[in-house]
Amino acid sequence: MERYIFYILALIMIVSAIASVSSRKMLRSVIYLLFALVGVAGIFFLIDYNFLAAVELTVYAGGIIVLMIFSVLLVHHIEMKLEVAKISKRILTAIACAIGAGLFITTIYSYDFKVESIATTTTTAEIGTGLLSYEAGGFILPFEVISVLLLAAMIGAIIIAKGRKLETNNDDIT
Amino acid sequence: MNISLNITKSIHEWLFSIMPEGVANIVEMALIGLLYLAIFAILGLFLVLLERRVAAWFQLRIGPNRVGFQGVLQTMADALKLLSKELTGTVKADKFLYNLAPYFVIISSLMALAVIPFTKEFQAFDINIGIFFLIGVSSIGVIGILLGGWASNNKFALIGAMRSGVQTISYEMSIGLSLLTMILITGSLQLSEIVEVQKSGWLIVQGHIPAIIAFMIYMIAGTAETNRAPFDLVEAESELGAGFHTEYSGMKFAYFFLAEFINMFLIAAIATTIFFGGWLSPFGITESIPWLGVFWFLGKALILIFLMMWFRWTFPRLRIDQLLTLEWKYLLPINLVNIVIMALIVWLNLTIKI
Numbered sequence: 001m002e003r004y005i006f007y008i009l010a011l012i013m014i015v016s017a018i019a020s021v022s023s024r025k026m027l028r029s030v031i032y033l034l035f036a037l038v039g040v041a042g043i044f045f046l047i048d049y050n051f052l053a054a055v056e057l058t059v060y061a062g063g064i065i066v067l068m069i070f071s072v073l074l075v076h077h078i079e080m081k082l083e084v085a086k087i088s089k090r091i092l093t094a095i096a097c098a099i100g101a102g103l104f105i106t107t108i109y110s111y112d113f114k115v116e117s118i119a120t121t122t123t124t125a126e127i128g129t130g131l132l133s134y135e136a137g138g139f140i141l142p143f144e145v146i147s148v149l150l151l152a153a154m155i156g157a158i159i160i161a162k163g164r165k166l167e168t169n170n171d172d173i174t
Numbered sequence: 175m176n177i178s179l180n181i182t183k184s185i186h187e188w189l190f191s192i193m194p195e196g197v198a199n200i201v202e203m204a205l206i207g208l209l210y211l212a213i214f215a216i217l218g219l220f221l222v223l224l225e226r227r228v229a230a231w232f233q234l235r236i237g238p239n240r241v242g243f244q245g246v247l248q249t250m251a252d253a254l255k256l257l258s259k260e261l262t263g264t265v266k267a268d269k270f271l272y273n274l275a276p277y278f279v280i281i282s283s284l285m286a287l288a289v290i291p292f293t294k295e296f297q298a299f300d301i302n303i304g305i306f307f308l309i310g311v312s313s314i315g316v317i318g319i320l321l322g323g324w325a326s327n328n329k330f331a332l333i334g335a336m337r338s339g340v341q342t343i344s345y346e347m348s349i350g351l352s353l354l355t356m357i358l359i360t361g362s363l364q365l366s367e368i369v370e371v372q373k374s375g376w377l378i379v380q381g382h383i384p385a386i387i388a389f390m391i392y393m394i395a396g397t398a399e400t401n402r403a404p405f406d407l408v409e410a411e412s413e414l415g416a417g418f419h420t421e422y423s424g425m426k427f428a429y430f431f432l433a434e435f436i437n438m439f440l441i442a443a444i445a446t447t448i449f450f451g452g453w454l455s456p457f458g459i460t461e462s463i464p465w466l467g468v469f470w471f472l473g474k475a476l477i478l479i480f481l482m483m484w485f486r487w488t489f490p491r492l493r494i495d496q497l498l499t500l501e502w503k504y505l506l507p508i509n510l511v512n513i514v515i516m517a518l519i520v521w522l523n524l525t526i527k528i
Contacts, residue, residue: 001196001199025268027268027271027321027324027325028268028270028271031271031274031321034317050301050302050303050307051303051306054303054306054307054310055310057307057310057311057313057314058306058309058310058313061310061313061314061317062310062313062314062316062346063313065317066313066316066317066320066339066343069317069320069321069324069339070320070336070339072324073320073324073332073335073336078266078267078268078324078325078327079266121302123302124302124303124306124363125361
């Protein structure tokens with residue numbers, strides 16, 4: 001049962017990922033990307049990582065895809081089509097993709113995965129204490145670094161959005 | 175997989191006795207899916223009727239009262255009419271996305287419906303991150319609206335879709351944070367456990383002042399999230415025609431329309447579960463008869479739905495800048511302060527427990 005669901009999800013993900021890079025209409029490729037991401041969320045649900053699945057849905061499907069759709073809506077017209085790249089570029093991209101895929105596949109096959117017979121569901125409480133613990137196996141340092149990064153991104157966004165206004169205000173004061 | 179299908183045990187056992195396990199599982203899932211689709215359709219049609227009757231009542235009219243007793247079959251007849259209508263579309267529309275858009279809206283609200291606990295036994299998917307799942311799934315619905323607006327190749331539909339996107343993204347923040355405030359008391363995201371905690375007093379009583387503030391913010395943000403008046407800039411009739419679904423006709427229009435009403439029910443149902451004790455009866459008066467829970471749940475949800483309809487026919491529509499000011503300059507800061515107050519109250523054990 002789980003095996004069939006996995007194959008269905010994998011098929012959805014592969015087909016939509018290929019469609020997403022080969023479609024010549026911009027918004028359609030965004031939607032194919034959304035299907036691929038929902039497929040990833042489905043895989044997480046399948047292996048009982050509910051929290052990660054919900055994060056995938058909220059952050060990627062609900063956040064990033066919506067932002068992408070917004071930017072496409074602003075810059076793109078319904079009758080426009082993306083240009084097809086040159087042959088030389090296509091060959092280069094194909095080589096790069098082949099190298100990347102080869103690297104991934106060799107890593108995955110050389111690693112000795114341990115199969116757990118009983119899957120345990122991770123609760124949010126465990127994730128929370130894991131993120132904030134500074135003992136061995138805790139994630140307090142990456143957590144804090146990411147929060148600083150987010151703060152910097154937020155300040156940067158405000159400055160980019162209001163840059164002109166901030167400058168004129170400073171001129172008035174001095 | 176960890177799907178707890180605890181709707182009815184006897185059907186479950188009967189199915190497993192006459193079929194092999196794998197087939198029985200699939201049949202059971204299909205049955206539950208069909209059941210939820212039926213709930214979806216009936217609830218949607220009933221709410222449309224209710225909306226029309228309430229609107230008529232507020233405007234001193236009678237409303238639909240000819241088809242069936244007091245007009246109960248009116249929306250059923252409307253649905254039949256919509257089914258038989260021709261599906262039209264614009265010529266230069268992106269047909270694939272145009273046809274796909276209604277399904278995003280309807281599937282996201284159906285998925286959200288699955289985790290709502292109608293009673294202790296009547297919950298299709300009791301996931302341990304219930305509320306987070308609800309927030310995540312409901313954020314997908316807006317994609318359908320954006321796609322529908324863009325793919326119909328119509329200026330007004332596009333403007334409506336953009337407005338809807340801005341509004342939904344902003345107000346999702348308030349919904350999430352006001353629910354988070356209540357999570358501080360329960361300490362769990364699982365909806366069945368949240369209801370269990372409320373056996374010693376509904377959360378709105380347990381959390382007193384900050385809980386009431388959170389509830390008010392939740393109702394405002396929820397009304398905005400479902401694109402209903404006074405936040406219905408998305409389909410402001412005088413400016414945009416019908417907004418993002420201007421170009422939709424027949425059943426595809428009905429999908430958007432039904433999903434809107436189901437979303438309203440979802441907002442009310444989440445509020446019922448989080449703030450008003452879900453299927454628990456007041457003071458435990460019917461605790462010995464558990465199946466009465468579904469009536470308590472629906473009763474509480476209907477009262478909240480009535481409240482939202484009351485909003486709709488009372489307040490005038492906001493401008494887009496007023497809408498965004500309300501969210502970013504008032505609701506969000508109040509919400510953040512409220513979370514800190516709630517954390518203090520929980521920390522100092524100042525919650526009221528009966």
